Each structure stands twice: as C-alpha cells, then as structure tokens.
Amino acid sequence: MAYPTINGQTRSRNAARTKQRILDAAEHLFAEHGFEQTSLADVGERAGVSRATPGYFFGSKDELYQAVLAECFAQVRTAVQQGRARTEASNAPPEAILAGAVGDYYDFLASHPTFVRLIEREALTAGPLPEAIPPRLAAGQDALAAIIDDLGIADHNPDRAAHFLVSLVALCWFPIVHSNTLLQAVGLDPEAKGFDARRRNHVIDLVLHGVRGSLPVDTKSVMPTRAASLGDDT
Amino acid sequence: MAYPTINGQTRSRNAARTKQRILDAAEHLFAEHGFEQTSLADVGERAGVSRATPGYFFGSKDELYQAVLAECFAQVRTAVQQGRARTEASNAPPEAILAGAVGDYYDFLASHPTFVRLIEREALTAGPLPEAIPPRLAAGQDALAAIIDDLGIADHNPDRAAHFLVSLVALCWFPIVHSNTLLQAVGLDPEAKGFDARRRNHVIDLVLHGVRGSLPVDTKSVMPTRAASLGDDT
DNA sequence: TCTAACTTGCTTGACGTATAGCAAGTGAGG
C-alpha cells in the first residue's frame, strides 16, 4: 500500500532516476503545452510519480522549468561545440564547411522538435515590453549568448554576419514550429519521406546563393555527406 | 456609484465602441501574454470596463479569442488582396514584382507585431499530437488557406513554390518573434534606425538570389508563385 | 548478525489564491 504503482508492485526508490523521469516528462509537457498550461500534477502523472513529487525534487515549478531549460541548452551547446571542432579539423573549402554546418544545424533541430518548441515559447514570453523579466528567462539569455560565443561570430563584420545567421536559423527553425499551420496550408507534409532532405537542400541552396551573391555555385560539390544518407529522422 | 470611471464622470453607453475597445485590449493582451495567461478581468481593465463585460459581449473567453483571431486574419486578407491588386496593375518585370511583394510582406509584418505573436502562439498550440483540435484553430486554418488561394499558389510545381513561400515567410517572420532573444544575442537591434530597411533588403537579396540560382535558365518559370499565376487560381 | 535509530524517497491532505462563468442588480436613454 505504500507506493501504489501502475501494476500494484512496490516500486524501488531511486532519486536520480525519478528526477530524470520528472525532467523528461516536464520537458515534453512544457514544450507541448507551455509553462502555464502544464500543472505539476501533469508532470507527476507522466513521470509515474505523485502530484507533489516534482515539487519535492525541484522546489518549485519555476525551478523545474529552469532545470528543463538548462538541460536543453546544455544539449545544444555540446552539439555546437562538436560541430565546431569537426569543422576546425577539416580542410574542406569554406563553402563545403558552411553547407555542412547548415545541414548539421538543420538535422539537429529536426531531431529535437521539443527543444525548438520550448525556445519558441521562451521567445514569446520575453515580450517587447520592458516588464520585469521572470527569472526563468535569465538562464536562456545567458545560454544563448554562450552559444553565439561558441560559434565564434560577432568578431568581424557583425551586421552582415548577424543577418545571415538570423536567416539561417530562421530557415531551419520555421518549418518545425509551423509544421501544422503554414506547411500544411501550402501543402507540405513534414512527415513525408524525404521532406527533411529536400528542405535541408533548399536551405543550403538559399544560404549559399545568398552568401555568394549572384556568382554561380556548384551545389553538388558542397553537399554534406549526410544529405544522401538520411532518409528520414527520428 | 454605478459606473465608476477613471475620473468619476458618468460614462456614456455605447455597445459598439465598448466592444471594439474590448477587442483591441484582448488582441494586445493575448498577443503579449498568451491566451491562458490573460484573464477576462485583465481585458476588462485594459478596455476600461468591468470584470465581466468581456464575457457579457462575447459570451466566453474562447469566443472572445476567436473574435480577435478573426479580426486579425481579416486584416491580413485585405492587405494581401490590396497587394495583389497593385501587382496585377503593374507591368514590372517578375523580379521586381517579387521583390515588391516580399518588401510589402515584410513591412506588413513589421508593422503588425501583435499579429505575428498571436499567430506564433497559435502555431505552438496546434501541436503535432493528434489531440482534439481546439475549435479556435479552425478559423486560422481556413483563413490561411484563403490567403494562399489569394496568392494563387499551389498550381504547378507545388513543392518548389511551397518551399520558397515558406522560406520567404520565415525570413520576414523570424526576426519579429525573436527580436528579444536571438537578435539581441547576435547584436542586432530591431529598434535601431534603419534596421527594417536593412533587414528587408537582406531578405529580398536572399530570395532573389535563391530564385535565380536554383533555376538559372529561365527566370520567369521560377516564379510561378507570383508571376505566372496572377490571372488564375482555384 | 540482529535490530533499533535514523535518513531519504515519496505520498496524501489541506490551504490560499486565481479565475471563468453565472445571476441578480442598477442606471441611462429612448
């Protein structure tokens, strides 16, 4: 009668595991329904624990959210750092490197839709009004700055580089957020086989042509190796 | 002590005006804080009426939201139609037309940030899970489809056109939603003088180069979205 | 090795607050 569980068995006690389960459940629910729209009870239910356990481990709902965000940003940072390390080790021509980076970024986002949704909500919460910013936003801002720093941008030619970076992110990001609205409305199915490959190539095309101006670009020599190998994704 | 107001004066009663004020207040608050995070009391306060007046005029919170959405989409539709009419009247070359359309679209979004935020929230609410879709989404889907139709897309070569349209929207859309996160992180200030002009040129550049680069032989055929379909659509 | 004392993991109950919606009231203007 102690720890009633799904099948009536007594559950083993394991703080680390439970904490991680709560974190995972929270990440999914926050991404899917937003912060205010997910209750701690929801999180507990999805994690297979009781109402109050999320609060027990994380103190408050806000702190749980912070923890989720932190974990997400940590993922991105390691991904960015890995990508950068690989780039530095390669002797490929700049265009190939750029194409590879764009492709990698696209693949990362496409395989982490919950992250994208989470950040998108974050961006909307950080409204243009100079209201007192909820403390849960600070972490995100800092992490974002760190990532930008990891990318090694912001040194030379800030404005033009910045616009390109924004465009690049936008092109990869947007179809994920709007997969159920705009994409559907224009007849694109993100679930379709090969969609990600086509979209990725389209983005790379746009960015390379943009970077090169009107100069012709040999697209094929620039394709990342992964473009052909990936049929579908997670 | 019936209708206490800001200055203690008796207020005149005017249903239409009050309704519009409530609608405006709701649009702003929904866009700024999201649906769940704005209470009817907030709307009432901002509109200068009492707690329950929004409910009195619109029945329920959901219906108020629907009304807000409907008004927003109506705005977009008229803007799209006006733009299209102007395009049809012009004899400019396809590239100029495309550039003009992109610029118009950018300007519209830049001057309607609440609309952008509203739709962005909507897109996030329409999660990938096949849950029962809230009725408030239906209006958006319909209006969006109508707009696509107005633009005369989806005729020939739907996939390429669709991807270009998505990219175009993404490039204009993204900086508005992420003005306080990514843009700030990369050192771009959307409030700075001339930012919109620079961004708009950047977007037009990217799109034009992309269009030109992807099908270098025949420029006109690359823009069926705009140039070839102006006269006909379903 | 047995067990009693103690710690940690987790649950249930309770309380305060926010809020959507309803119902009854009240005043203005035709």
Next chain:
DNA sequence: CCTCACTTGCTATACGTCAAGCAAGTTAGA
C-alpha cells in the same frame, strides 16, 4: 417605463505549495 448596457456578488474549479506521515533503505551498536 422598459430595454439595453453594464456592474457587483457569488460559486465552482484548478493549481501551487506546504506540512505531516509512512515506508524503503542505511548505519551503528550489541
């Protein structure tokens, strides 16, 4: 005076948080 425009009062519900409690696990001492 009567209807419409609008208000205040009330209720039900949902949720975050706190506190008490209990069981599983751990350590210390015989």
